[in-house]
Amino acid sequence: MSEGLHTQEVSRDTRLLPKCAAIVVRDLQLLVRRPGQMLQILGFFVVVTVLFPLGYSPELGKLRLIAPGVLWVGALLASLLALEGLFRDDAEDGTLEQWLLCGQPLAALLLAKTAVHWLLTGLPLTVLAPLLAVTLGVSIEAAPGILLALGLGTLALSLIGSIAAGLTLGLRRGGVLLSLLSLPLAVPVLIFGARATELVIQGDSPTAALYLLASLVVLAITLAPLAAAAAVRIGLE
Amino acid sequence: MSEGLHTQEVSRDTRLLPKCAAIVVRDLQLLVRRPGQMLQILGFFVVVTVLFPLGYSPELGKLRLIAPGVLWVGALLASLLALEGLFRDDAEDGTLEQWLLCGQPLAALLLAKTAVHWLLTGLPLTVLAPLLAVTLGVSIEAAPGILLALGLGTLALSLIGSIAAGLTLGLRRGGVLLSLLSLPLAVPVLIFGARATELVIQGDSPTAALYLLASLVVLAITLAPLAAAAAVRIGLE
Amino acid sequence: MPELSIENLHVYRGEQHVLRGLNAQVSAGQCLQITGENGAGKTTLLRVLCGLLPAESLQLTWRGRVCSPQDAEYHQGLSYLSHAAPLKADLTGWENLRFLLSLRGVWQAERVGALLERLGARRFADRPVRSLSAGQRRRLALVGLVASQSQLWLLDEPTTNLDSAGTRLVTELLSEHLERGGLAMVATHVSLDIAPSALQSLHLTSGDGARRVA
Amino acid sequence: MPELSIENLHVYRGEQHVLRGLNAQVSAGQCLQITGENGAGKTTLLRVLCGLLPAESLQLTWRGRVCSPQDAEYHQGLSYLSHAAPLKADLTGWENLRFLLSLRGVWQAERVGALLERLGARRFADRPVRSLSAGQRRRLALVGLVASQSQLWLLDEPTTNLDSAGTRLVTELLSEHLERGGLAMVATHVSLDIAPSALQSLHLTSGDGARRVA
Amino acid sequence: MGWAWFHRFGSPPHLYRLAGTLTPWFAWPAAILIVGALYLGLFVAPPDYQQGDGFRIIYVHAPSAWLAVMIYAVMAIAAGVGLIWRMKVAHAVAVSCAGVGAWFTAVSLVTGMLWGKPMWGTYWVWDPRLTAQLVLLFLFLGYMGLRSGIEDLGRADRASAVLALVGVINLPIIRYSVEWWNSIHQAPSVMKMDQPSMPMEMLAPLLMMLLGFSLYFGAVLLVRVRAEILRRERSAAWIREVLS
Ligand code: HEM
Numbered sequence A, B: 001m002s003e004g005l006h007t008q009e010v011s012r013d014t015r016l017l018p019k020c021a022a023i024v025v026r027d028l029q030l031l032v033r034r035p036g037q038m039l040q041i042l043g044f045f046v047v048v049t050v051l052f053p054l055g056y057s058p059e060l061g062k063l064r065l066i067a068p069g070v071l072w073v074g075a076l077l078a079s080l081l082a083l084e085g086l087f088r089d090d091a092e093d094g095t096l097e098q099w100l101l102c103g104q105p106l107a108a109l110l111l112a113k114t115a116v117h118w119l120l121t122g123l124p125l126t127v128l129a130p131l132l133a134v135t136l137g138v139s140i141e142a143a144p145g146i147l148l149a150l151g152l153g154t155l156a157l158s159l160i161g162s163i164a165a166g167l168t169l170g171l172r173r174g175g176v177l178l179s180l181l182s183l184p185l186a187v188p189v190l191i192f193g194a195r196a197t198e199l200v201i202q203g204d205s206p207t208a209a210l211y212l213l214a215s216l217v218v219l220a221i222t223l224a225p226l227a228a229a230a231a232v233r234i235g236l237e
Numbered sequence C, D: 001m002p003e004l005s006i007e008n009l010h011v012y013r014g015e016q017h018v019l020r021g022l023n024a025q026v027s028a029g030q031c032l033q034i035t036g037e038n039g040a041g042k043t044t045l046l047r048v049l050c051g052l053l054p055a056e057s058l059q060l061t062w063r064g065r066v067c068s069p070q071d072a073e074y075h076q077g078l079s080y081l082s083h084a085a086p087l088k089a090d091l092t093g094w095e096n097l098r099f100l101l102s103l104r105g106v107w108q109a110e111r112v113g114a115l116l117e118r119l120g121a122r123r124f125a126d127r128p129v130r131s132l133s134a135g136q137r138r139r140l141a142l143v144g145l146v147a148s149q150s151q152l153w154l155l156d157e158p159t160t161n162l163d164s165a166g167t168r169l170v171t172e173l174l175s176e177h178l179e180r181g182g183l184a185m186v187a188t189h190v191s192l193d194i195a196p197s198a199l200q201s202l203h204l205t206s207g208d209g210a211r212r213v214a
Numbered sequence E: 001m002g003w004a005w006f007h008r009f010g011s012p013p014h015l016y017r018l019a020g021t022l023t024p025w026f027a028w029p030a031a032i033l034i035v036g037a038l039y040l041g042l043f044v045a046p047p048d049y050q051q052g053d054g055f056r057i058i059y060v061h062a063p064s065a066w067l068a069v070m071i072y073a074v075m076a077i078a079a080g081v082g083l084i085w086r087m088k089v090a091h092a093v094a095v096s097c098a099g100v101g102a103w104f105t106a107v108s109l110v111t112g113m114l115w116g117k118p119m120w121g122t123y124w125v126w127d128p129r130l131t132a133q134l135v136l137l138f139l140f141l142g143y144m145g146l147r148s149g150i151e152d153l154g155r156a157d158r159a160s161a162v163l164a165l166v167g168v169i170n171l172p173i174i175r176y177s178v179e180w181w182n183s184i185h186q187a188p189s190v191m192k193m194d195q196p197s198m199p200m201e202m203l204a205p206l207l208m209m210l211l212g213f214s215l216y217f218g219a220v221l222l223v224r225v226r227a228e229i230l231r232r233e234r235s236a237a238w239i240r241e242v243l244s
């Protein structure tokens, strides 16, 4: 038979990058198969932002004041909800096990997975935000600042959430616990983010707050994948 | 062998109530086994309520104005999140199939399940709400009104959500879709509920809004179980 | 007269016409073994008969009366054992059985205790199901099956994950069930060690309807 | 000299001391069949060897070098087939295999095509896995196993859900793997139809360590 | 010398006995210090010239707030040791910390709120320091929530240890980030420890109380660790020896 030679003889591609690429390709395929997932997250974001004026007040003048809070809380909740499925689906159907067994550094694979997840949820959320801000009475000039702040913020949230997603893997309905665990870590992001957005809306320069956000992102990129890998190993036991 | 006689001869208890009782007992057992579930929902509610001041403003005078909106959006989101698992867990491990096969009206069983679910999530949320309201600068005198409004509101939300929970059974991660499906039905609850709460906080009489809420609950009790039963049958296919 | 008769069963799954005009009869004391290669439609057949999957067309007669596979009365006489054991992972085996059987109105603690003993499941009946091995779960599900005292058993690969002693037990339980006048439809790839007089066989071939073998 | 040697393996699950001081060796071209009643610890043993479960103590030697069951190099020479087939329900069989094999760096379309043919899986390789029967999924997982060309196979009840033709195929594939100098550890309740010279057997008894049989 | 002491410390029977012996050495001084500090604080220290007797709540509030942070640190260190050296008793220590820590955090929050009513006219203000303390409570609750969700002890240990360690990074971040927060709240001047204006009669009971609380924490920890070890090792041979 020609189908199998053994490891000693088999030419095995041991580079890391093609594996990360395979993960990205697969997740895009999955998105094409069920675009509903992404649309639902966006829908949730819209709904939270729309609900608030319903429960509060329809006056744009008042709404503008609470706009940063509403946008950020909405984005935070939507990101956290989306994160629930980050590793869970793969764990449940047994494919995540195979990631652990493929002989590549797990942290790198999880970083790839988290990055593509952000591309498919965090980025669309970010793009949507300025539009929603307009419905809350914010002027369209604030768009670039809002984009930058939310882009950085959701990226940090995705990374932070990946740790909690790993930790809650072993649990049946980890969703709520995931939010709870991510929250203490997400608070700084929320505070800087909302601060930057508020400055932008008022027409001031948000540079300092944005720098802080960016440094949080850098910190998260360095540490979160390692913690997530440890968490996933434990979660899969 | 004495272990089996056949249906013709077997004395089978065909009353409906003991079955509903069995469901209640089992769900309480499950809660005792994992109290985390309930605590997490409460934690989420607390967290959402805490997020707003962080993203908005720490001034109690300002916070008091948005308190009804924050409380209701928080309670709505927490209820919807909790509802995700209403039938899903049972569907995934195959026990829900057995409910369909036990020869009892499914709608009644699902109503029992939804009722105990409200007792374990909606009611605690309601009890917690006045405390959270205090942190938002609302006076403790408003407590009875808030309790009544949120009690009725969460009950209606549980019933409405049970329909969506049935419909999203077939989907992997129905959570977000569930929120979207429930929302059109939940909006009236939110509006009347927030209105009642606002009146209470301002010290006015919320009777009219509360009557409307109560009639929504009655409507939901009559119709929701039937719709949920139909939805579950489809979802399980 | 057959207790259960299925006529003209057509089922589509997605695009596929999985079962085409299948007919089958089962009398009291008879077991119908359903065989067929992977993907032939065995699971589909059983789930349609439970009313869990919709059929394109089906004429079902049960105890001489025409009925739909979703009728409550028909369900009361039927037990279905699926690929996966219907147990809640957070409850113990005992609690699971208590709930399952209460739901059917046939909970009797001593009977269940005796059955647990017989299936070698007493040892782990007090542990949460989450911590049980695949075969141990299966054994609990079998206790539930027997204790629900239904006349019609619909079993999907009941010997999966069972060791050889477990497999023998299944055929024993099945034989006893038939002797008491029960009916069974069993989808399985292994040959069942049952009195040939009580055994019929239905071979499904992928998508081409069914051939009756014996 | 054995390629794989396991010494002094102790594993606890919850309170239970499931494996107590187990020793086993497997040489190239040998298959170690793991038997034992339900709950004896077969699945546990395989998952510990994959590094998916922690062991209390374990001395593992692979190709003459002591290593941990979480070493990347050891993983590169190993394939594990669990109770459930590791496939994403929303992707087709083909896409699933492509991903799985790319992850291991051994994706070759023609080879996979040939294997699909051989396992009778080409017909449904382009359908989403969600719509496949239990046995069909199993066949896809087997293609992935063979195509990953690992020297060490760890198989947990590989014949579950397979029809008789499928079961025969598994033993064939296994024999070929051994002839090529592969190693295998197979947990199963059925007897494997493999050349006796290549077959060893390890019988686990619940919680009492292991007895070597042949 | 080497690592022998480390392994000896890590052996459950040894720690069990050690904890038993040490408990009274923590409990009695704790009781004496707390009672003494209460007496000094409530009756001897002069009333504050601004707040009158209301300030006396500080004797419970401030020590419990400090302890809460300290306990988190102890918990994280124990969790780290358990994770890295796979030491089971370290996990037992970490678990035992969580409940006490959450309790002290809650006490500091509640006493703070009670104090806030007369001082700031409201129970709660979204002040950075208060928020940081609330987040600390979430950390403890999240830790316990995660544990309660995982059945298997070993897995619960390791998963919650990762969380505890991740949470450590969070402590300084919260501390500094809240400075950036758009708080319009005037920093309460009483919340400054380094004011030389605090007279010795006020300060001494405070420090005594802090020491007392710390010893109390030590005693509670030892008792809980013993119980935890008993629970974990209930099937071990040495337990039967100890109990008989
Ligand atoms: C819920 C409300 C409150 C919370 C959560 C809270 C929290 C804290 C925390 C975390 C500390 C320790 C500070 C540190 O480690 O640096 C502390 C200390 C202290 N708090 Fe509070 N506090 C609250 C209300 C109050 C009120 C109303 C007062 C008095 C007006 C007050 C006065 C003090 C004082 C005097 C100290 C000790 C000295 C210091 O470290 O500044 N606190 N509190």
Ligand SMILES: Nc1ncnc2c1ncn2[C@@H]1O[C@H](COP(=O)(O)OP(=O)(O)OP(=O)(O)O)[C@@H](O)[C@H]1O
Pocket (backbone or CB within 6 Å): C124, C130, C131, C132, C133, C134, C135, C136, C161, C163, D013, D014, D015, D016, D018, D036, D037, D038, D039, D040, D041, D042, D043, D044, D045, E152
């Ligand atoms: N998550 C768990 N927690 C605690 N105990 C467990 C857990 N999983 C399995 N066990 C126990 O460990 C023992 C070995 O289980 P394992 O799954 O390895 O058995 P097995 O030999 O594969 O059985 P089967 O033939 O039924 O698949 C069993 O007694 C089981 O109850």
Ligand SMILES: Nc1ncnc2c1ncn2[C@@H]1O[C@H](COP(=O)(O)OP(=O)(O)OP(=O)(O)O)[C@@H](O)[C@H]1O
Pocket (backbone or CB within 6 Å): C013, C014, C015, C016, C018, C036, C037, C038, C039, C040, C041, C042, C043, C044, C045, D124, D130, D131, D132, D133, D134, D135, D136, D161, D163
């Ligand atoms: N959800 C689905 N959607 C579309 N087609 C499906 C679905 N489930 C199963 N099928 C197809 O229906 C056919 C019958 O499937 P079924 O599960 O009944 O087979 P089976 O005889 O039980 O096979 P096995 O022995 O593998 O369990 C298969 O060809 C399968 O691919």
Ligand SMILES: [Mg+2]
Pocket (backbone or CB within 6 Å): C042, C043, C044, C156, D133, D134, D135
């Ligand atoms: Mg099948």
Ligand SMILES: [Mg+2]
Pocket (backbone or CB within 6 Å): C133, C134, C135, D042, D043, D044, D156
């Ligand atoms: Mg097994």
